[in-house]
Structure formats: C-alpha cells, structure tokens
Amino acid sequence: MGRHDDWDEELSKDTKQRRNNRRRRKISADQEYMNNESSEFIKSLDSSKGTGWMAEKKYKRMFTEIEEGLSGVLGDGPFEWVDRRVFDAVFDRLTLMSLYKLMKSGLIDTLDFPIARGKEAHVFHGTGETGPVAVKIFHTSNAVFKNLVQYIEGDPRFGGLKRRHRDLVDIWVRKEFRNLSRLEKWGLAVPKPLGVHKNVLVMEYLGNSTAPSPRLRDVKVIDPAAVYEELLEFLAVTWQKANMVHGDFSPYNIMWHGDRPVVIDVGQAVVQSHPKSQEFLVRDVTRLVEWANKNGLEIELAEAMYDVLEMDLSHIDLIDEEE
Template sequence: MRDRQTDEYDKKVDELRTKIKGLDQLKVRDDVFDEYTLLGLYKLLSRGWITAMGGPISTGKEANVYHADRDGTTVAVKIYLTRTANFKKMQDYITADRRFINIGKTRRDIIFAWTRKEFSNLKRAEKVGIPVPHPLVFDRNVLVMEFLGDENGAFPQLRLSEFEDAQAVYDEIIEYIRLLWKKAKLVHGDLSEYNILFGKGHPYLIDMGQAVTLDHPHAPGFLKRDLEQLNRFFNERCITREVPDILEELCGSSPQ
C-alpha cells in the first residue's frame, strides 16, 4: 500500500517534470529528464543545492550541462543520459577501477557510478591545485558543480579560444598532467581541446568522469594518448615536448 509520504513525493516529481518541460529554453526530451533524473533533481532541489534550473550550456552524447541557480549564484548541473550514454565505454573504464569493484552491472548502476566517479576525480584534481570545476554534490546521474564562466557566459573550449601565448598555455597543461599523475595519482584519459576550457588567461580541465587511477592496467596508455592529443593541437602553435621524454619523466618508461 502507498502511504501519504510516497504520494506526496510522486506529486512533487510530477510537478518538477511539468515545470522542467515548461521551460522552452531547455529543449528537453524524455531521454534527458527521465524518472531517475527527475528524482535526482527533486532531491537536490529539496535540499537546497539547486534553486531553479536554467538553459543548456552544452549538450553531448554522454551528458548535457545546464545553467542552474543556487540562491543567486550560478552553478552548472551535469546530467548523464541514462538512455543514450555510451554504456559499453563507461563499463570499460570502470571495470578495472578498484574504487568501483562492487557496483552492479546494469546500465543504471554504471551511469550512477560514473557520476560518483567524476565527483571523486574532480575532488582529487582540485586538492592538488589543478583548475577544475569545484564539485558540490551528486545524486544518481546528476552532478552539481561550479560554473566556469563570467558575465559573458561560460568559458569556451580550448579549440574555440584565443590566447596570446600558446607556449605558456601548453606548458601549463603539461604541468596539470604532471600534477594529476604525481600528486592526484590520476590520468585524465580523454584529454583534448574539447574538454579543456580557457578563461581568465588559464586553461581548466573538465570531463573527468573517465579519469582512472594509476593502478588501472591502461593508465600508461591513456597518459600517452593524452599527451599525443595535446601535442597534435599545439604542434603548429608552439614548441611541444617529445611524448617519450615526458613519459620517461613521469613513469620511467614509454608504453607501447
């Protein structure tokens, strides 16, 4: 039998669904704001982490990011898509991560774990001084974090940015990679000009969900790929370092 509390909970979720779908600027679809997402948003709203939802910052195959208000402060709300996210890719990254060995195997289990994984990775990166969006809270497939932007809007991706000193930007990102490996004991695993933002004269790392710890069997290979991707973007913009040299410095050898 349903009790009054359950009925009230369902009523609030239905109200939230109606409210979100009524915001034309969100251009929402059922595969974004499904029942699990609405439950997570309702919980975050009821606890004060979100005051109101706003329009999209970015959309993608794995997740959408939205503006949201928290008592007058703009925050970013990242929603992993429970129906369309690349479940197999996520599973491959999580399976060998010792932090998540006891999670379930369903699509929902993997995506919820992925959200928790990004929250954890952001905290580890931030702790060692790497500029990332400050993670605030997560619930189910919803992650609330600092909004990276200013009065003109969100900071642009590196590929769309204009910077006077490409060498300084490249060197700064290399230092982030070094700090991730040496201090945070992480490898980003998918680093490119698409998941580095640039604002206020500095790069910021984002999309840390796939980052793995150094005991992951593919960590050295992921590091090599990150460096190659970075060099590909900067090769015609500044002097880049040889990937084998950086690998030798960080991990003592170059993965094949």
C-alpha cells in the same frame, strides 16, 4: 520497488507535512491558480509515452513543486532544441527525482538553460544558493542500450538488466565526482565539485551569465608556451601526486576560463594501477604535444613524457580541507 524506498519515504514524509500545513491554513488562491496552471503541462504529458507517470498523484505534486525551477528547460525558452523529445529523453522519472532532491537540498534552485548536449550527458546552467552552477545530467538510456534491451528483456536470465545499466551510470557519475575532488585537492584547475545524486552531477560553473567559457580548441591563446607549461604540470601533478591519469585529455575537454585552462570531463580518469593507465598517459601527453605544435611551439613527445614523469613537484602539496 525496494531501491526507491528512500524516495517513497521522502514523499510520504512530505505528504504528511503538507497535510498538516493544509490543516493549519488554507491554500491561497494564488497557489491554487499555480497548481492549475502547472497541471496543464502535466496533463499534456499524459499522452506521452514514458512520462505518463507524471500524472500520478504523488509524482504530480513533486513535479509541480520543481516545475518552476525547471521552466528554463521546459521548452518555452529560446532554446528550440529543448523540445519534448529532449525533455522526455533527459528528464525521465528518476532524473526528475534526483533534481527534486538536489532542489530540496538547495544545491540547485533553478535549471536555467542548456549549455551542451553530448552522447552521454546534457550540461545545463543552473542557479543554486551560492550562485551559478553547472549541472551535468547523464543519460540513463542510450540508443545502443535500448537496442540491446529488446533482445534481453523478457528473458528471465537477464532480469534487472535495465536497473544494472542505471546503476552503472550512477557509479560512473560518482566516479567523475570523486575524480574531480581528488584533482581539486592537489590544487589542480578543475571545476569545483559541489554535489552528486544518482545521474546528476553539480559543479562550479565556468562562464558568464549568458554563455559558458569557450573550450581551448575554440580560442587562440596569446602565450601558448605558458599554457603548455601549465597543462604539462597539470598532467605531471595528476600522475605523480594524485596517482591518476585523465584519459581523455584534449582541447575539447579543457575550457578557457579567466585566461587560464581549466580541465573538465574527468569521468573516465583512472588510477595508476589501472592496466591501461600508461597507455592513457601517453595518449594524453601526445594530445598536449599536438596542441603545442599546432600553436607554434616545437615540442618532442619524448621530452614531454620525460617532463611529466620526472618534473620536480616538491612544491606541490595537498590542499587541506576547509571544514
């Protein structure tokens, strides 16, 4: 229990307030109707293993509150893959609690539609107080882990392993948030990090109202030389100024947004002192050189490496915090 105390506290605070509110005015008929409507969905979850908890009173109320905000991903939208299985896999109890928190804070009002699903995370289009946001929800259990768990669970020597796995995921997500912040401070083109709670990361959305911007691998750019220069400088600033290396730099993790490349997926980025940072740097530069050569440029790896390490960046300065 201990670790969710703050959550329970949050709920009981809310419960008290709700009771007070109710004393003051009766729930309107509309509200009553809405509650009944949503409980149909929750009732249907009763039978589903893993989501039965939603029928518990306090969670039920929480879920009812955010259900409308989640309607885009509840399975009746145009995205057929968001079926019950996906819902169960992505929106487990603690994830819904994180969304609840983020919704209460105003960072997210609604989750509108899914953008991408990966092995480690699903990305959704959301809307918050300030407009559209991208919401990256990391899976907290994966098949591999589940497979391991059956051997470990019940063995007293490994108590709390599940929780430790979750903690690891949470740390990973915070790392992606921090990496984004650090890169952004150096003026690099990354989505602006907006917030993070446990396994949910909220950031600037890159795209229009119906679809995310394409990835660099999916577009044919008009001026590859200019894009190459820009990405080379990205790698140079990341290394020389932010003292980091992306670690998974590739046309899959670069979006083409507003006629410019924007780099995403920085969870694995490491600082220079990491034992593998140089190896990662060479790999990142190699990927860029491969992309350049595929796009008609003639670039040597050694030349690109030299540029990343030695490029004059005296014009690049830390961006002051606005607040």
